[in-house]
Amino acid sequence: MADFQICRYESSYAEEAVVMWRASKEEAIGQKEIHSFDSHIHFLNHILPQDYEIYLALENGRVVGITVFNAEELNQLYVAIDQQGKGIGAALLKLAKEHSGGSLFLYTFETNKNAQRFYEKHGFVEVGRGYENEENLPDIKYEWRRDFEVQGAE
Template sequence: MANIRICRFEPSFSSEAAAMWRLSKEKAIGQKEIHSFESHIHFLNHILPQDYEIYVALEHDRVVGIVAFNSAELNQLYVADDHQGKGIGEALLNLAKEHSGGSLFLYTFEINKNAQRFYEKHGFAEVGRGYENEENLPDIKYEWRRFEVKSS
């Protein structure tokens, strides 16, 4: 991650962040994004910031990752396809963990095996399944806890 810088999202990153996010998501789930590019920009600038902190990972001022979270939920985490496996997702995830209240939940698509491996590798455990998304794809709810309480 030598040339990677993580900073707060700014509207000037919108187009690049949305384009990277959409490509990464489309590759992960094998289908086109259902929302228009313009609505994705609006979501990123006006809807998501109401409830979530947003950060981007930049390489030479190019957006290569994005994360959106609050103290309880990891809402979005995407890394550019050509930058996966380089520690960027882990750095963004650790940022969310640091700002959490000690636990986080998230949903990922059942079809996205790479995401499942990633989250499980980083301490998340499956806690449920369903269809909690606009794509109507089966998804998995994961949860991470900073400290597991051991029963005696």
């Protein structure tokens, strides 16, 4: 288990967060990020905060994870490649669930088998496929409902 803390995103972490995010995403989908680094910084600092909450996982001051969500949608969740499997993603996901209205949906790339296993392990179920995205890759829509977990625990 990694020794990390979760905190609200601050723009002073923008460059480090985007470097980690891009590396993790590129590893997950097997292709380079289509947006420039500067446009990714702008997206993180100016576009996402309009509709989403943003949190970071930090280990010894280093950005090792990011999550972006609102009450209905988990928009982004990435963990540093060398920190995966240490509970960081689970902690970030738990935070998003706690801030949700009792359900969340998300999209993940069909090629990202690790993400599919992760979300399914954490109670998400597939509800659709084939949605369009900027990367032109097939994706899967997942949904989680708090009442699914309650029923499953009985």
